[in-house]
Amino acid sequence: MLYIIGLGLADERDISTRGLEIVRRAERVYLEAYTAVLLVDKEQLESFYGREVVIADREMVESQSEQILEGAAEKDVAFLVVGDPFSATTHTDFALRCRQSDPPIPYRTLPNASILTAVGATGLSLYNFGQTVSMVFFTDNWRPDSFYDRVAENVNLGLHTLVLLDIKVKEPNLEALARGKIVYEPPRFMTVAQCAEQMIEVEEKRSQGVCGGYKLAVGVARLGSEGEQIVAGTLEELTQADLGKPLHSLVLCGKKMHEMEWEYMRDFAMDKEKFDEIWKRDYAGSA
Amino acid sequence: MLYIIGLGLADERDISTRGLEIVRRAERVYLEAYTAVLLVDKEQLESFYGREVVIADREMVESQSEQILEGAAEKDVAFLVVGDPFSATTHTDFALRCRQSDPPIPYRTLPNASILTAVGATGLSLYNFGQTVSMVFFTDNWRPDSFYDRVAENVNLGLHTLVLLDIKVKEPNLEALARGKIVYEPPRFMTVAQCAEQMIEVEEKRSQGVCGGYKLAVGVARLGSEGEQIVAGTLEELTQADLGKPLHSLVLCGKKMHEMEWEYMRDFAMDKEKFDEIWKRDYAGSA
Numbered sequence: 001m002l003y004i005i006g007l008g009l010a011d012e013r014d015i016s017t018r019g020l021e022i023v024r025r026a027e028r029v030y031l032e033a034y035t036a037v038l039l040v041d042k043e044q045l046e047s048f049y050g051r052e053v054v055i056a057d058r059e060m061v062e063s064q065s066e067q068i069l070e071g072a073a074e075k076d077v078a079f080l081v082v083g084d085p086f087s088a089t090t091h092t093d094f095a096l097r098c099r100q101s102d103p104p105i106p107y108r109t110l111p112n113a114s115i116l117t118a119v120g121a122t123g124l125s126l127y128n129f130g131q132t133v134s135m136v137f138f139t140d141n142w143r144p145d146s147f148y149d150r151v152a153e154n155v156n157l158g159l160h161t162l163v164l165l166d167i168k169v170k171e172p173n174l175e176a177l178a179r180g181k182i183v184y185e186p187p188r189f190m191t192v193a194q195c196a197e198q199m200i201e202v203e204e205k206r207s208q209g210v211c212g213g214y215k216l217a218v219g220v221a222r223l224g225s226e227g228e229q230i231v232a233g234t235l236e237e238l239t240q241a242d243l244g245k246p247l248h249s250l251v252l253c254g255k256k257m258h259e260m261e262w263e264y265m266r267d268f269a270m271d272k273e274k275f276d277e278i279w280k281r282d283y284a285g286s287a
Numbered sequence: 288m289l290y291i292i293g294l295g296l297a298d299e300r301d302i303s304t305r306g307l308e309i310v311r312r313a314e315r316v317y318l319e320a321y322t323a324v325l326l327v328d329k330e331q332l333e334s335f336y337g338r339e340v341v342i343a344d345r346e347m348v349e350s351q352s353e354q355i356l357e358g359a360a361e362k363d364v365a366f367l368v369v370g371d372p373f374s375a376t377t378h379t380d381f382a383l384r385c386r387q388s389d390p391p392i393p394y395r396t397l398p399n400a401s402i403l404t405a406v407g408a409t410g411l412s413l414y415n416f417g418q419t420v421s422m423v424f425f426t427d428n429w430r431p432d433s434f435y436d437r438v439a440e441n442v443n444l445g446l447h448t449l450v451l452l453d454i455k456v457k458e459p460n461l462e463a464l465a466r467g468k469i470v471y472e473p474p475r476f477m478t479v480a481q482c483a484e485q486m487i488e489v490e491e492k493r494s495q496g497v498c499g500g501y502k503l504a505v506g507v508a509r510l511g512s513e514g515e516q517i518v519a520g521t522l523e524e525l526t527q528a529d530l531g532k533p534l535h536s537l538v539l540c541g542k543k544m545h546e547m548e549w550e551y552m553r554d555f556a557m558d559k560e561k562f563d564e565i566w567k568r569d570y571a572g573s574a
């Protein structure tokens with residue numbers, strides 16, 4: 001049996017007790033480490049689980065999955081995923097490959113916490129969220145703004161938008177690659193401030209009143225961990241916010257922000273007076 | 288410290304290892320048992336946790352919360368919640384009360400699996416979901432159709448809709464109440480079939496092409512447990528589906544259903560040929 005096991009968001013202790021039992025008895029244990037990362041390293045996982053953990057990078061999961069699946073029809077293999085198993089389409093694809101194997105490989109998924117619901121820690125109601133979008137690092141010649149259309153759809157319905165921020169792990173250095181060498185760049189994680197800047201930049205270009213600097217938003221970091229941090233303010237203010245270490249995410253607030261959501265969130269405001277003023281002016285009573 | 292601890296979806300082993308440590312050392316342990324239920328009873332939790340668990344019903348959480356919070360400034364109190372702590376607004380309200388106490392009561396939430404993301408087990412991409420809605424049991428004279436407007440908003444954007452189904456626990460019998468006696472009705476849990484019927488009924492009344500019998504949907508039961516069950520089909524077909532024991536949920540598919548979502552989901556179809564036919568006719572190529 002292949003077990004696709006969600007690890008939750010913070011560290012080695014967020015695995016479920018059932019998940020831990022399986023990890024401890026499995027034949028082999030893999031950790032998918034390119035769509036998301038935990039706040040602790042592989043050694044800390046290994047020490048707590050009492051097992052060797054093999055890092056599965058994109059190359060291995062997408063092109064050499066037979067290696068991971070080998071023998072899984074007879075023996076237990078654990079494939080660990082940060083957050084929830086279905087938080088990334090790549091895991092759905094992996095489960096599909098199990099089913100389509102001949103003979104099919106039995107698999108089971110163990111759900112766990114995901115940023116999609118942990119973001120409720122901001123006080124925003126999960127019922128008032130629209131589609132989730134992703135934000136990639138802009139480069140000099142690639143500044144994709146397709147996220148804007150989906151955020152606009154949410155905004156038009158008064159809904160909140162969760163924005164998941166880019167992470168770059170194990171990216172090859174292009175100069176070295178040109179010289180025929182593979183050298184990996186240090187990992188990079190987008191910050192709330194970078195995301196807010198990119199949103200404002202795209203608003204300036206598209207001008208539909210979707211994500212300008214005066215919109216209320218909330219940045220979160222390391223949700224679910226003891227050091228979790230939540231900062232609310234206008235997007236403009238958030239370009240100056242420092243939420244420390246990764247992972248960060250951002251929520252753009254929709255107009256249908258209930259009084260209770262506001263009451264809960266204002267405690268996290270960078271400037272409470274301004275936060276209240278904008279809420280009263282642009283949001284209150286729209287629900 | 289008040290710990291609001293998500294239990295996940297299925298049974299006593301879905302708690303995180305960190306959560307279990309806290310439960311085992313906490314002064315008192317409460318289980319919120321009116322917005323959702325686990326698939327196991329209190330005794331099974333108590334035996335695994337090695338602790339007495341006090342059931343907190345709506346009355347206790349909403350009107351007698353001082354009892355739960357008593358001493359939580361100095362000692363650890365665990366408040367267990369099925370799914371994720373922020374899956375119901377009532378828990379956000381509870382955390383808010385901690386903050387607004389004088390002096391404030393420190394609290395921490397431990398995220399866990401929620402139906403909002405576990406529903407990814409259907410193969411539908413969590414990025415393609417719009418707002419989540421709730422479906423209540425219709426009665427002879429109360430058949431609220433406000434869910435329809437929100438589902439319509441999702442449908443117009445081509446998005447999937449997760450429908451959470453009503454549960455009734457500890458509902459007083461009205462006849463007995465009229466005679467001055469409090470007698471509780473047996474718990475009731477809405478099934479996928481009942482939900483599909485109610486959606487079709489409201490479509491017949493509102494007629495905007497939102498949730499007619501020919502729409503594709505998927506019913507899920509006991510997600511995250513060994514006995515999880517997933518059945519796909521038209522809403523009409525789902526009125527005949529029997530997914531067994533609670534809890535059930537339903538997802539109405541949006542037009543932006545990618546080929547990979549279809550490929551994954553068709554294995555769950557009640558009638559694969561019909562499923563493919565409708566997908567090709569009404570959904571394929573809309574993404």
